[in-house]
Amino acid sequence: MESDKSAQSSETGERKRLPIVEGLFTMPSSPDERPQLIGSRCKACSEAFFPKRLICAHCYGQDVEEISLSGKGELYTYTIVRAPVLGYQGPIPFVVGQIELPEGLTIQSILTGCEPESLEIGMPMEITLGKLEEDEAGNEIITYMFTPAVQ
Amino acid sequence: MREVAVIGVGMTRFGRYEDKSSIEHGVEATQAALKDAGLGWKEVQIAYCGAAQQGMTPGTRVLAGLGTTGIPFINVENASASGSTAFREAYLAVATGLYDIALALGVGKMGRAFALASSPEPAEMNLMKAMGSLQPASFFAMRMKRRMKEYGTSIDSLARVSVKNHRHAVYNPYAQYPKEVTVEEVHRSRMICDPVTVLHLCPTGDGGAAAILCSEQEAKKYGTRPLITVAASAFRTQVYSSKKTPSPDVTTITAKEAYEQAGCGPWDMDLVQVHEAATVEEIDNYELLGFCNPGEGERFIDDGVTQIGGRMPFNTDGGLLARGHPIGPTGLAQIWETVMQLRGEAGQRQVEGAKIGMAHMIGYEGVCIIHILKKRL
Numbered sequence: 001m002e003s004d005k006s007a008q009s010s011e012t013g014e015r016k017r018l019p020i021v022e023g024l025f026t027m028p029s030s031p032d033e034r035p036q037l038i039g040s041r042c043k044a045c046s047e048a049f050f051p052k053r054l055i056c057a058h059c060y061g062q063d064v065e066e067i068s069l070s071g072k073g074e075l076y077t078y079t080i081v082r083a084p085v086l087g088y089q090g091p092i093p094f095v096v097g098q099i100e101l102p103e104g105l106t107i108q109s110i111l112t113g114c115e116p117e118s119l120e121i122g123m124p125m126e127i128t129l130g131k132l133e134e135d136e137a138g139n140e141i142i143t144y145m146f147t148p149a150v151q
Numbered sequence: 152m153r154e155v156a157v158i159g160v161g162m163t164r165f166g167r168y169e170d171k172s173s174i175e176h177g178v179e180a181t182q183a184a185l186k187d188a189g190l191g192w193k194e195v196q197i198a199y200c201g202a203a204q205q206g207m208t209p210g211t212r213v214l215a216g217l218g219t220t221g222i223p224f225i226n227v228e229n230a231s232a233s234g235s236t237a238f239r240e241a242y243l244a245v246a247t248g249l250y251d252i253a254l255a256l257g258v259g260k261m262g263r264a265f266a267l268a269s270s271p272e273p274a275e276m277n278l279m280k281a282m283g284s285l286q287p288a289s290f291f292a293m294r295m296k297r298r299m300k301e302y303g304t305s306i307d308s309l310a311r312v313s314v315k316n317h318r319h320a321v322y323n324p325y326a327q328y329p330k331e332v333t334v335e336e337v338h339r340s341r342m343i344c345d346p347v348t349v350l351h352l353c354p355t356g357d358g359g360a361a362a363i364l365c366s367e368q369e370a371k372k373y374g375t376r377p378l379i380t381v382a383a384s385a386f387r388t389q390v391y392s393s394k395k396t397p398s399p400d401v402t403t404i405t406a407k408e409a410y411e412q413a414g415c416g417p418w419d420m421d422l423v424q425v426h427e428a429a430t431v432e433e434i435d436n437y438e439l440l441g442f443c444n445p446g447e448g449e450r451f452i453d454d455g456v457t458q459i460g461g462r463m464p465f466n467t468d469g470g471l472l473a474r475g476h477p478i479g480p481t482g483l484a485q486i487w488e489t490v491m492q493l494r495g496e497a498g499q500r501q502v503e504g505a506k507i508g509m510a511h512m513i514g515y516e517g518v519c520i521i522h523i524l525k526k527r528l
Binding site (some may be wrong): 078144 | 274276277278280281282283284285286288289292293294296297300341342343344345346347391393394395396
């Protein structure tokens with residue numbers, strides 16, 4: 001996985017942007033570059049997965065390759081989470097949804113950059129990155145998110 | 152395989168208890184089941200305890216409370232289906248002929264909120280956080296929203312599941328919330344994840360439930376009550392399914408196996424207990440269990456088909472929503488209810504002439520267990 005070049009060096013004591021999980025998505029240094037979800041594809045049956053798998057869940061083949069997923073899809077469903085949950089320090093309420101990707105899989109993601117009232121099942125969505133929460137040192141914990149696609 | 156009978160059932164009232172441990176619930180439920188069966192503890196030859204997140208060997212700690220007779224006591228965990236798993240294993244122990252008398256037990260004690268993740272592993276927790284899986288109710292809310300879009304299911308119909316199950320619970324002395332609610336009250340209760348309010352969801356709670364199983368031959372020695380036998384015990388896990396390679400839901404696959412074992416179909420049932428952690432799940436299950444086609448389930452609740460007195464009563468004891476769902480014992484509370492109904496001992500909840508009933512549970516990550524119990528005529 002490409003390292004996060006936007007992260008500040010720890011010697012400066014500045015806050016860093018850290019991915020919540022390594023190997024799940026890319027964090028490009030340029031704002032013009034779209035982040036990508038990292039999945040896998042089975043070489044035997046060509047089924048795609050996210051997150052990536054070592055063994056194909058469809059044919060159980062073990063010859064799998066890492067792939068980048070398209071990062072665009074359609075909103076399958078969503079909800080606004082209003083009740084606090086254990087172990088989460090980020091903002092409440094937040095919106096979470098499921099996105100159908102052209103690769104044939106449905107993934108779950110936090111939704112951002114939209115008024116919940118403007119969301120509609122079936123609308124085009126695209127990937128972005130966003131802050132989930134902050135750790136004790138004040139570093140920003142980053143995850144992938146989806147936002148209504150720019151037409 | 153031998154015929155197996157359920158000769159005793161017992162449970163504690165589900166609810167929130169300050170000073171009572173899950174182990175105490177287990178001892179009390181087992182004693183109630185033994186009394187119901189007319190058996191002494193030393194006659195039990197093997198026991199299974201279903202529990203989730205209750206510390207190490209909860210069943211063995213119950214054993215210590217009941218008396219250390221030296222029998223094998225097996226602890227099983229399958230999330231919400233833990234109690235159903237214990238029942239199935241006890242059934243198999245007797246059906247295979249290895250043991251004559253077995254105990255199936257479930258215990259649970261929960262905090263006020265669900266844990267964020269099923270796993271205490273930071274790596275798994277972070278993966279769930281990354282995907283926004285931060286509130287268990289969000290899963291049901293998204294399912295509800297999708298169902299409303301796909302089939303036009305109304306929020307009123309969904310609320311009516313909660314209304315129906317709370318009404319059923321009024322007549323269940325062991326229910327956590329034996330209190331009627333209205334559609335308006337369901338809508339107005341605290342919003343958790345749009346459009347899921349708190350009365351669309353099952354509560355957290357504590358409790359214990361137990362069943363005594365024995366060979367049919369042995370059962371004839373005990374009592375003169377109608378004999379209740381296990382007509383089917385089916386257990387499946389989800390098969391991989393995607394848009395490209397669709398597979399039926401695990402409930403549909405498990406139900407098919409259960410109907411084959413019992414030699415019957417869905418409409419041969421007299422009553423059904425299903426897993427409905429949220430209202431939408433009960434309507435989905437009308438369809439997944441084969442009672443109607445996808446998209447038709449809403450009619451069942453709107454027309455009163457699934458209330459006591461209707462053509463196919465569902466969750467006659469109040470279900471997860473109102474009887475409660477302390478995880479470990481829930482599947483055995485379903486067995487308790489089915490046995491009471493088939494014996495004709497369900498009081499004001501009684502389904503007239505009930506002879507055959509089904510109990511369905513789902514465990515986290517696609518576990519499904521279905522039992523069909525029958526009254527031997």
